[in-house]
Amino acid sequence: MHTAQERPRVGWIGTGRMGFRLAARLLDAGHDVAVFNRTRAKAEPLAERGATIVDRPADLADRDVVFTMVSASSDLETVTTGPGGVLTSPNAAPGVLVDSSTVSTQMSALVRKAAAERGTGFLAAPVSGNPKVVAAGKLTVAVSGSREVFDRVEPLLALLGRGVTYVGEDEVARLVKIAHNVFLGVVTQSLAEITVLAEKGGVSRAAFLEFLNDSVMGSVYTRYKSPALVNLDFTPTFTMPLLRKDFDLGLSAARGLEVPMPLAAATAQLVASAIGAGHVEEDFAALILEQARNSGVTLEAQNVPVDDGLSPHA
Structure with a gap:
C-alpha cells in the first residue's frame, strides 16, 4: 500500500x-x-x-x-x-x-x-x-x-x-492538553487582574495591552485575547464551564501525582465564582468582568480596533 x-x-x-x-x-x-x-x-x-x-x-x-x-x-x-x-x-x-x-x-x-x-x-x-x-x-x-x-x-x-x-x-497527550488548559485559565485570570489594576489607576486597557503585547511578557495568546478585553466582546471561543471541567481534570491529576498547584486551585475557585455569577455562555475572557466587579470598577467597551495577531497578514 x-x-x-x-x-x-x-x-x-x-x-x-x-x-x-x-x-x-x-x-x-x-x-x-x-x-x-x-x-x-x-x-x-x-x-x-x-x-x-x-x-x-x-x-x-x-x-x-x-x-x-x-x-x-x-x-x-x-x-x-x-x-x-x-x-x-x-x-x-x-x-x-x-x-x-x-x-x-x-x-x-x-x-x-x-x-x-x-x-x-x-x-x-x-x-x-x-x-x-x-x-x-x-x-x-x-x-x-x-x-x-x-x-x-x-x-x-x-x-x-x-x-x-x-x-x-x-495517553500522556491527554495530560499535556489538560496542563495547557489549566495554564490558559491561570494566565487569563492574571491578565484580567493586571489589566483592571492599570485601568483603575487611570490607564486605558487598549494602551496597557498594547504595551504588554510589545514587551517580552506579551505572547501570541495575550495579543489574541486583547480585543475581547478591550472591547468586551465575549463571543465564545471557550466557555467558563468547559474551563472548569479542565481545571477539575488538572487538579485531579495533580492529586494523583502529588503535585501541589496552589495557583491553579485559586483560579479554579475564581472560575467557579464566575459561573455562579452567571457567566456560562460567554467566552472565559469574561473573567475580567468579575475582576472589575470585585475591584469596584465598571468596565465599558472602548470600541477601538485591536489587532488579534491572527489575521492572514500577521
Whole structure:
C-alpha cells in the first residue's frame, strides 16, 4: 500500500466548529476524505469541497486513517465501539484511528484497547486552538501512542496546523492538553487582574495591552485575547464551564501525582465564582468582568480596533 502511505484515504468523524475546518484543510490539500457527522446537514457543505458523506461511522472502516473529533467521552465510545461504530465493521478496520477530542484518559485507554483488538493503531491527538486559529494555520497538536504509528501519519497531522509534537506513549497527550488548559485559565485570570489594576489607576486597557503585547511578557495568546478585553466582546471561543471541567481534570491529576498547584486551585475557585455569577455562555475572557466587579470598577467597551495577531497578514 505504498500509495496509501503517500496519500492516505481519510475518514473524519465529527464536523462541529473545529472538525469542519480541519476536515476542510485535508480536502484542500487534495486528500480523499469521507465524513460522518451525527447531524448530517452540518457535514453537507464539505461535499461541495469534494468530501463523501457517509451514514454511519462503520462506513469509514476501510479508510487508512480515521480522525474523531467529538464533544465528550461518551460520544467517542459511541462512534468507535457503539452500534455502527468505526471499529465494529465485520469486514474491515481502519489502519490508524486518531482521536482529537478532549476526553478522559480512561476512555482514551478503552478505545486504544478496542482498536488494538482490531489491528488498528490509535493515537491520542488533542489540539490547541479554535476555528480562527485553524484558519490562521496556527493550530497545535500533542500526540501520544506508538512512535511507529505516529511517524506513519505525521505528514497528515502536519496539514492541520503549524505544530505537531510527539509527547510519549499511551495517553500522556491527554495530560499535556489538560496542563495547557489549566495554564490558559491561570494566565487569563492574571491578565484580567493586571489589566483592571492599570485601568483603575487611570490607564486605558487598549494602551496597557498594547504595551504588554510589545514587551517580552506579551505572547501570541495575550495579543489574541486583547480585543475581547478591550472591547468586551465575549463571543465564545471557550466557555467558563468547559474551563472548569479542565481545571477539575488538572487538579485531579495533580492529586494523583502529588503535585501541589496552589495557583491553579485559586483560579479554579475564581472560575467557579464566575459561573455562579452567571457567566456560562460567554467566552472565559469574561473573567475580567468579575475582576472589575470585585475591584469596584465598571468596565465599558472602548470600541477601538485591536489587532488579534491572527489575521492572514500577521
